[in-house]
Amino acid sequence: MNQNIRNIAIIAHVDHGKTTLVDKLLKEGGVFRANQQVEERAMDSMDLEKEKGITIKAKNTSVHWGDKIVNIVDTPGHADFGGEVERALRMVDGVLLVIDAYDGPQAQTRFVLRKALAHGLKVVLVINKIDRENAEPAKMYDKVLELLMELNATEEQFDAPVVYGSGRDGYMMYHLGEEKKNMTPLFQTILDHVPPPFAKPSEPFHMLVSNIDWSDYVGRIAVGKILGGEAKIGETVFVIRHTDGKKVRAKITKVFEFTGLGQREVETAVAGNIVGLSGFEDVDIGDTLSASEEQHALPFTQIDPPTLEMQFCVNDGPLVGREGKLVTSRQLRERLMRELKLNVSIQIEDSDKAGVFNVKARGAMQVAVLVETMRREGFELLVSRPTVIEKRGPEGERQEPYETVWIEVPDECVGAIMSNLANRKGVLTNMEKLPHTTMIEASITTRGLIGMEIDVVNATSGRGVLSHLFKEYGPYAGEVLTRITGTIIATEAGTTTGYALEMVQERGKMFVGPGEEVYEGMIVGENPRNEDIACNAVRAKALTNFRSQGSGVATGLTPAAKLSLERAIEYIAADEFVEVTPKNLRLRKRILNNGARQKASKSGKA
Numbered sequence: 001m002n003q004n005i006r007n008i009a010i011i012a013h014v015d016h017g018k019t020t021l022v023d024k025l026l027k028e029g030g031v032f033r034a035n036q037q038v039e040e041r042a043m044d045s046m047d048l049e050k051e052k053g054i055t056i057k058a059k060n061t062s063v064h065w066g067d068k069i070v071n072i073v074d075t076p077g078h079a080d081f082g083g084e085v086e087r088a089l090r091m092v093d094g095v096l097l098v099i100d101a102y103d104g105p106q107a108q109t110r111f112v113l114r115k116a117l118a119h120g121l122k123v124v125l126v127i128n129k130i131d132r133e134n135a136e137p138a139k140m141y142d143k144v145l146e147l148l149m150e151l152n153a154t155e156e157q158f159d160a161p162v163v164y165g166s167g168r169d170g171y172m173m174y175h176l177g178e179e180k181k182n183m184t185p186l187f188q189t190i191l192d193h194v195p196p197p198f199a200k201p202s203e204p205f206h207m208l209v210s211n212i213d214w215s216d217y218v219g220r221i222a223v224g225k226i227l228g229g230e231a232k233i234g235e236t237v238f239v240i241r242h243t244d245g246k247k248v249r250a251k252i253t254k255v256f257e258f259t260g261l262g263q264r265e266v267e268t269a270v271a272g273n274i275v276g277l278s279g280f281e282d283v284d285i286g287d288t289l290s291a292s293e294e295q296h297a298l299p300f301t302q303i304d305p306p307t308l309e310m311q312f313c314v315n316d317g318p319l320v321g322r323e324g325k326l327v328t329s330r331q332l333r334e335r336l337m338r339e340l341k342l343n344v345s346i347q348i349e350d351s352d353k354a355g356v357f358n359v360k361a362r363g364a365m366q367v368a369v370l371v372e373t374m375r376r377e378g379f380e381l382l383v384s385r386p387t388v389i390e391k392r393g394p395e396g397e398r399q400e401p402y403e404t405v406w407i408e409v410p411d412e413c414v415g416a417i418m419s420n421l422a423n424r425k426g427v428l429t430n431m432e433k434l435p436h437t438t439m440i441e442a443s444i445t446t447r448g449l450i451g452m453e454i455d456v457v458n459a460t461s462g463r464g465v466l467s468h469l470f471k472e473y474g475p476y477a478g479e480v481l482t483r484i485t486g487t488i489i490a491t492e493a494g495t496t497t498g499y500a501l502e503m504v505q506e507r508g509k510m511f512v513g514p515g516e517e518v519y520e521g522m523i524v525g526e527n528p529r530n531e532d533i534a535c536n537a538v539r540a541k542a543l544t545n546f547r548s549q550g551s552g553v554a555t556g557l558t559p560a561a562k563l564s565l566e567r568a569i570e571y572i573a574a575d576e577f578v579e580v581t582p583k584n585l586r587l588r589k590r591i592l593n594n595g596a597r598q599k600a601s602k603s604g605k606a
Contacts, residue, residue, distance in 0.1 A: 094194030205229030521592025
């Protein structure tokens with residue numbers, strides 16, 4: 001054991017303050033200069049993370065506290081990125097469980113804590129945001145203890161130490177009411193309670209690859225905790241693949257230790273430390289690196305299986321290639337296979353149709369992040385509506401995934417949400433009255449949950465909060481009606497006019513504004529009735545001697561509703577696609593030609 005090292009992961013529900021807490025630990029650990037300007041949530045380095053305000057990828061950093069090194073893994077809080085959390089827990093010996101002093105334990109708190117307890121990790125409780133209005137830190141601590149009992153924590157795990165404070169304001173304390181000074185109580189609790197890493201310095205080198213990093217200079221970097229021996233530059237090692245057990249010889253060309261927000265090169269890394277190693281042409285998460293060919297592969301924790309499946313297709317629309325450079329089937333397949341090496345929680349398969357790939361994932365947001373990343377890289381593609389992955393039960397019966405959903409809504413909106421749940425075949429399991437809101441807990445099929453977040457936002461004017469967690473596979477629930485509206489479909493290609501849209505908007509809500517390019521089969525709006533209607537959105541006003549072209553045009557035109565990528569993916573029906581390009585999102589029918597679509601509908605093939 002290396003007494004000077006502590007390896008911890010920070011876990012919590014989304015938006016409970018993990019990344020902000022890491023910022024303050026870095027600052028107090030002397031990573032930043034006293035006068036250095038540091039942007040908030042410095043660990044969220046991806047553009048998408050900054051825009052969405054959430055952590056997507058687990059990241060490593062390190063803080064020096066006295067003569068001790070504290071390696072910290074910042075993990076995502078959203079359920080769709082649970083694979084990142086599961087990987088991170090393989091590298092650490094303890095976790096900081098961050099709890100919001102107002103919200104208390106939430107859906108993802110339960111998920112990440114269950115995983116940490118199953119790994120036998122030591123837990124340090126951090127009751128964060130005690131400065132929030134109406135915060136109840138003592139009550140939330142009791143709720144965490146109830147959760148620990150519910151998850152069958154051992155006696156040692158149940159007796160987890162607790163600190164209270166505010167990550168944003170940079171203070172922690174052992175007991176409520178103490179002086180608000182700095183982060184020392186948290187650092188000291190980590191050193192006292194989290195054990196040094198279990199490792200065997202005297203044994204030959206071996207390490208499990210828990211993450212993959214990339215550098216333009218050295219290529220793939222295998223990240224993990226050294227479990228035995230030392231890693232030295234120039235030494236020969238063997239990559240033992242977890243997929244087929246094949247052993248491949250390689251040479252370590254660089255050794256990286258994590259420090260602050262970056263990495264530093266070292267000659268040697270010791271057992272117990274979390275490091276990055278380069279020199280491998282092809283290494284994947286779950287592989288074992290060993291000093292000799294005789295060593296065995298280390299066990300790799302199986303990731304929870306995906307529950308949703310979607311199609312990624314080559315764009316075959318009339319506007320293909322105008323906005324993106326990467327449009328071919330080969331380019332799309334290569335990019336998806338590259339993602340497969342970095343993201344262990346998704347699965348990608350070729351379909352029986354050319355240019356169509358099946359992507360299996362945890363949730364719509366996980367897929368939306370992948371698609372958004374690809375469009376920024378210059379890809380054009382079509383994305384289908386998510387469908388659930390079904391399986392057969394012990395008696396051969398049809399089963400589908402179920403989830404527990406928690407919805408916090410204003411009191412006056414409870415009726416609308418309960419009605420929506422009933423339509424989606426959700427079953428109410430608990431309802432709790434909070435100071436200003438009501439918390440609804442229900443069991444619902446994953447199929448019924450698709451698109452529900454949009455309904456909650458609409459029904460509560462944006463004040464409702466929905467979170468969910470995979471529960472189990474259960475009996476097939478029958479037909480579920482998730483979208484009760486139809487669409488307005490363009491019949492002509494061209495540029496939309498205010499004159500045409502003003503007439504079309506009388507029939508529903510518009511998704512396009514004047515001056516936008518549309519084509520036949522493109523969805524330009526929503527029809528309140530559950531049927532599709534066709535319209536001409538490019539019709540120009542007929543000119544006469546008495547009326548000028550501009551008179552009376554677009555005077556009553558309502559601004560178009562623009563859906564985000566995630567909302568669009570959940571909104572579309574089974575016979576529709578989202579067309580994704582670097583500049584635009586378009587909704588369209590799978591079959592663009594109106595006549596062919598009606599013919600297919602009559603024959604039941606649409």
